[in-house]
Amino acid sequence: MSTQNEPTDLLGISPVIPVVVIDDADHAVPLARALVAGGISIIEVTLRTPVALQAIERIAAEVPDILIGAGTVTAPAHAAQAASAGARFLVTPGSTRSLLQSAEETGLPILPGAATASEALQLVEMGYSSLKFFPAEAAGGVGYLRSLAGPLPQLRFCPTGGISPDNAAGYLALPNVGCVGGSWLTPAKALATGDWKSVTTLATAAAALQR
Numbered sequence: 137m138s139t140q141n142e143p144t145d146l147l148g149i150s151p152v153i154p155v156v157v158i159d160d161a162d163h164a165v166p167l168a169r170a171l172v173a174g175g176i177s178i179i180e181v182t183l184r185t186p187v188a189l190q191a192i193e194r195i196a197a198e199v200p201d202i203l204i205g206a207g208t209v210t211a212p213a214h215a216a217q218a219a220s221a222g223a224r225f226l227v228t229p230g231s232t233r234s235l236l237q238s239a240e241e242t243g244l245p246i247l248p249g250a251a252t253a254s255e256a257l258q259l260v261e262m263g264y265s266s267l268k269f270f271p272a273e274a275a276g277g278v279g280y281l282r283s284l285a286g287p288l289p290q291l292r293f294c295p296t297g298g299i300s301p302d303n304a305a306g307y308l309a310l311p312n313v314g315c316v317g318g319s320w321l322t323p324a325k326a327l328a329t330g331d332w333k334s335v336t337t338l339a340t341a342a343a344a345l346q347r
């Protein structure tokens with residue numbers, strides 16, 4: 137397995153990677169612009185909805201100021217589909233060899249998911265050192281990640297799952313956390329009602345988080 141796809145700086149772009157679920161492709165561009173207006177220059181569109189690839193395509197074409205990635209990459213076929221749509225990085229909630237192999241074939245940076253020391257070690261063996269820690273809160277939260285820093289100090293994480301403005305700072309204070317991921321910047325209600333102002337307000341607060 138190659139290490140050329142290692143996203144060495146993916147965790148350094150923003151304190152928060154917004155993880156978004158887009159149900160209407162027409163929401164994609166105004167949503168991405170609202171994040172940019174709040175100072176967030178990276179977005180992970182989850183491949184959870186029928187319009188996700190279309191949303192990625194539109195953001196890639198129309199919002200050059202945001203780094204567009206695909207999340208919920210859970211099947212080998214997703215990787216090439218996301219790359220063709222214009223995704224510039226891939227995020228997986230968990231990792232298998234075949235999933236990562238097809239992700240690596242795209243040549244895109246990958247943020248592979250892990251939730252345990254064994255999973256993290258498997259990824260280390262494959263050449264990765266920047267990982268997504270998912271599901272962060274349910275898997276043990278800040279205390280768990282702090283414990284991993286002892287035996288695995290070379291790893292950096294983007295914890296995701298259950299992160300909110302209330303607990304983000306605790307994660308960002310850890311030495312092995314580069315950024316956090318979360319859906320709280322893009323509430324379903326704000327998207328449904330076209331309340332892009334609220335998204336910008338949430339993004340502005342997220343962009344100001346210290347790490």
Ligand SMILES: O=C(O)C(=O)C[C@H](O)[C@H](O)COP(=O)(O)O
Binds near residue numbers: 207227229297299319
């Ligand atoms: O879809 C993926 O690829 C995932 O790994 C899951 C997401 O990162 C979390 O669902 C976001 O979690 P919340 O911020 O708690 O909503």
